[in-house]
Amino acid sequence: MTDAVLGDTLPHDATTFDKGYLGDGHTLRSWLLTTDHKRIAILYALTITIFFFVGGIAIALVRIELVTPAQDFVTADEYNRLFTLHGIIMVWFFLVPSIPTTFGNFLLPMMIGARDLAFPKLNLFSWYLTIIGGAFTIYVLLAGGVDTGWTFYTPYSSIYSNSHVIAAAMAVFVSGFGTIATGVNFITTTHTMRAPGLTWFRLPLFVWSMYTVSIVIVLATPVLAMTLLLMMLERFFGVPIFNPNEGGDPLLFQHLFWFYSHPAVYIMILPAMGVVSEVIPCFARRRLFGYDFMVYALIAISVIGFFVWGHHMFVSGQSAYANLVFSFLSFIVAVPSAIKVFNWTATLYRGQITYESPMLYSFGFVGLFTMGGLTGLFLASIPIDIHATDTYFVVAHFHYVMVGGTVSAFFAALHFWWPKITGRMYPEAWARFAAILMFFGFNFTFFPQFIMGWAGMPRRYGSYPPEFQVYHVLSSAGAAVLAVAYLMPLAYLTWSLRWGRRAPDNPWRATGLEWQTSSPPPTHNFEKLPIVEDEPYDYHPKGYVDQEHETAGTAESTQKGGEQQ
Amino acid sequence: MSDASAHPAEEAALREPWESIARQRQAVEMGMWAFLASEILFFGGIFAGYTIYRSAYPEAFWVAGGHTSLFYGATNTAILLVSSAVIALVPRSARWLSLGSFARMMLWSGALLGIAFLVLKGFEYAEDFHEHLFPGPDFELHEKGAQLFFAFYWCLTAIHAVHLIIGIGLVARLAIAGARDPRWFSQTPAVQATALYWGLVDIIWSIVFVIVYLPGRG
Numbered sequence: 001m002t003d004a005v006l007g008d009t010l011p012h013d014a015t016t017f018d019k020g021y022l023g024d025g026h027t028l029r030s031w032l033l034t035t036d037h038k039r040i041a042i043l044y045a046l047t048i049t050i051f052f053f054v055g056g057i058a059i060a061l062v063r064i065e066l067v068t069p070a071q072d073f074v075t076a077d078e079y080n081r082l083f084t085l086h087g088i089i090m091v092w093f094f095l096v097p098s099i100p101t102t103f104g105n106f107l108l109p110m111m112i113g114a115r116d117l118a119f120p121k122l123n124l125f126s127w128y129l130t131i132i133g134g135a136f137t138i139y140v141l142l143a144g145g146v147d148t149g150w151t152f153y154t155p156y157s158s159i160y161s162n163s164h165v166i167a168a169a170m171a172v173f174v175s176g177f178g179t180i181a182t183g184v185n186f187i188t189t190t191h192t193m194r195a196p197g198l199t200w201f202r203l204p205l206f207v208w209s210m211y212t213v214s215i216v217i218v219l220a221t222p223v224l225a226m227t228l229l230l231m232m233l234e235r236f237f238g239v240p241i242f243n244p245n246e247g248g249d250p251l252l253f254q255h256l257f258w259f260y261s262h263p264a265v266y267i268m269i270l271p272a273m274g275v276v277s278e279v280i281p282c283f284a285r286r287r288l289f290g291y292d293f294m295v296y297a298l299i300a301i302s303v304i305g306f307f308v309w310g311h312h313m314f315v316s317g318q319s320a321y322a323n324l325v326f327s328f329l330s331f332i333v334a335v336p337s338a339i340k341v342f343n344w345t346a347t348l349y350r351g352q353i354t355y356e357s358p359m360l361y362s363f364g365f366v367g368l369f370t371m372g373g374l375t376g377l378f379l380a381s382i383p384i385d386i387h388a389t390d391t392y393f394v395v396a397h398f399h400y401v402m403v404g405g406t407v408s409a410f411f412a413a414l415h416f417w418w419p420k421i422t423g424r425m426y427p428e429a430w431a432r433f434a435a436i437l438m439f440f441g442f443n444f445t446f447f448p449q450f451i452m453g454w455a456g457m458p459r460r461y462g463s464y465p466p467e468f469q470v471y472h473v474l475s476s477a478g479a480a481v482l483a484v485a486y487l488m489p490l491a492y493l494t495w496s497l498r499w500g501r502r503a504p505d506n507p508w509r510a511t512g513l514e515w516q517t518s519s520p521p522p523t524h525n526f527e528k529l530p531i532v533e534d535e536p537y538d539y540h541p542k543g544y545v546d547q548e549h550e551t552a553g554t555a556e557s558t559q560k561g562g563e564q565q
Numbered sequence: 566m567s568d569a570s571a572h573p574a575e576e577a578a579l580r581e582p583w584e585s586i587a588r589q590r591q592a593v594e595m596g597m598w599a600f601l602a603s604e605i606l607f608f609g610g611i612f613a614g615y616t617i618y619r620s621a622y623p624e625a626f627w628v629a630g631g632h633t634s635l636f637y638g639a640t641n642t643a644i645l646l647v648s649s650a651v652i653a654l655v656p657r658s659a660r661w662l663s664l665g666s667f668a669r670m671m672l673w674s675g676a677l678l679g680i681a682f683l684v685l686k687g688f689e690y691a692e693d694f695h696e697h698l699f700p701g702p703d704f705e706l707h708e709k710g711a712q713l714f715f716a717f718y719w720c721l722t723a724i725h726a727v728h729l730i731i732g733i734g735l736v737a738r739l740a741i742a743g744a745r746d747p748r749w750f751s752q753t754p755a756v757q758a759t760a761l762y763w764g765l766v767d768i769i770w771s772i773v774f775v776i777v778y779l780p781g782r783g
Contacts, residue, residue, distance in 0.1 A: 188599065218602060223606050223609065
């Protein structure tokens with residue numbers, strides 16, 4: 001804190017929006033019609049931040065309801081609408097777009113030494129599609145909500161529900177095409193715009209994660225689009241598709257839905273893995289352990305991830321043989337995930353670790369993702385899944401992966417690249433405090449849910465037997481802590497825009513092309529397009545002596561690290 | 566941005582952030598293929614549903630398939646195949662300035678064939694309504710599963726028609742913009758991308774024709 005206040009904050013230095021791409025036009029038009037990938041990233045960031053807090057308010061009301069066993073704060077119907085809204089907004093308007101559309105948009109071209117994405121206008125178009133989808137969501141919110149759960153299961157959604165199903169599905173449908181366009185853009189950019197010398201196995205893992213996630217986006221999202229379209233057509237025109245009265249099969253909907261929605265879990269987690277793979281080597285001052293296998297693991301996860309969807313349907317009545325295969329494949333997909341966790345851990349070995357906030361968030365990611373992943377293995381075993389289906393155990397499991405995992409990584413990325421994006425340093429002490437608070441708040445909220453879920457507390461109910469109250473009270477109290485931890489960065493990062501210390505070009509002494517240009521970067525990213533001659537994560541090249549930071553304490557340890565190469 | 570010595574036509578077609586038209590063309594083509602992959606998965610969803618129901622209700626699908634109009638279906642298939650051939654002439658011919666107006670004529674022919682398809686489709690839909698082939702209380706057929714067949718008939722053909730309308734729009738846009746700026750037209754990667762999209766829409770139709778119009782005809 002004192003650090004940041006003391007820096008070079010002179011009176012003439014009061015505005016952030018005067019340098020680099022930020023200084024390139026200050027009108028609303030210069031933002032809303034921009035084709036600069038960096039500005040579009042900012043547009044996305046503002047959009048998903050708003051949705052994050054809208055989704056957060058919805059679940060805050062749910063947590064308030066759950067403090068007492070009786071249904072006394074909202075009605076059962078309102079309760080259904082609240083958790084549905086939370087799910088839809090958090091999945092499609094925060095988690096899926098979160099890292100790709102903000103950090104992916106901002107960093108992918110910079111990390112590969114390009115001036116922009118391959119299709120800048122398409123990129124802007126993607127954002128507008130997201131906004132149109134968002135407008136449908138806001139309409140649903142104002143018109144009274146939707147009560148199907150985020151999964152839109154038929155025939156409830158397509159025939160019986162008396163809520164705004166079509167508008168909600170349209171929201172997802174439209175924004176889905178925005179995501180597909182982003183995926184197409186990223187794939188093409190990675191293939192055609194890499195700087196000279198930047199071969200595939202020199203790409204930073206964040207780029208690999210953007211590439212693999214784009215492939216999953218491009219191949220999975222259209223199936224959801226068709227599924228929701230068919231559901232909407234059934235609801236609007238009454239044509240039977242999933243309607244059992246006419247011989248239709250509601251399970252078909254579930255298969256198609258999960259064919260997208262399980263890969264969607266990887267759409268959410270792969271980018272997070274990419275972020276953590278950038279942050280950990282930087283603050284451990286070590287080359288990433290097992291780079292090649294980290295790449296293979298990303299590819300393996302994205303491929304195998306397409307073939308595990310049936311584990312969401314173990315109790316649906318699908319064939320026992322299908323259950324067996326999906327269970328087996330779900331165990332298999334854990335292998336590359338485990339490779340990644342072990343490699344991040346091994347990267348730390350004999351590293352010179354410092355505990356800046358991006359590193360703290362990344363540690364949070366590794367721990368919470370491991371918890372989420374391991375409980376995923378419980379749920380991949382059919383007998384345990386049958387016991388735990390539709391309980392808070394499942395809720396806790398996927399929140400450990402998505403919130404503990406993806407949201408932690410999102411905040412790691414936000415702090416790691418904040419100096420690059422805004423040209424300002426944030427107050428480190430506050431950030432560390434928020435990171436630790438978020439970790440504790442998270443466990444405080446979700447660990448009790450494992451216990452009560454295992455004890456039989458079902459999800460999606462506003463009232464419950466009194467013996468579960470202690471866990472619900474713990475969970476709600478934890479949610480309050482978590483809310484504070486989420487609001488803190490909003491406050492101090494906003495503060496830093498005006499009063500933060502000016503960021504140097506490479507405050508973390510990180511490798512990667514994005515650090516070689518100024519902070520914030522110029523509109524065309526690089527004064528001179530870079531040529532790549534080094535391997536990635538070259539934190540300790542042979543014979544390396546850190547001259548800039550060669551002070552009493554670090555010189556010795558630096559050399560020690562150098563000898564290991 | 567662009568090389569000073571570049572061909573003026575290339576310069577007209579060059580867009581940010583590209584420095585060479587060849588690279589830009591590669592990228593646009595690749596992006597289009599990625600999008601087409603996405604489209605195939607989009608239609609894959611409905612094809613999968615159709616396949617599952619057809620294996621569940623083979624007789625009903627056989628009977629219901631016999632109630633579609635083979636005349637409209639076959640004529641429309643012929644029209645779209647001709648349009649594909651016509652559009653396939655465009656990407657190569659457009660590269661020569663002297664053949665530019667020929668290429669644009671082919672684009673208009675493709676668009677007109679597309680419109681003819683839609684007009685016939687309209688007549689076909691009207692006939693189907695008349696024969697009570699829209700699923701609902703007064704649906705014509707009574708076999709269990711026949712309504713499902715026609716649900717897929719309507720959804721498949723309608724979603725395909727939307728794609729065709731988009732295709733006609735893209736082709737017309739290309740022809741108009743190409744007439745305004747023939748040099749841009751001779752170099753722009755949009756020509757190849759549009760032709761690829763048109764090809765996909767036709768291929769999707771040929772699958773629709775086989776699975777919707779041909780059951781029950783043996």
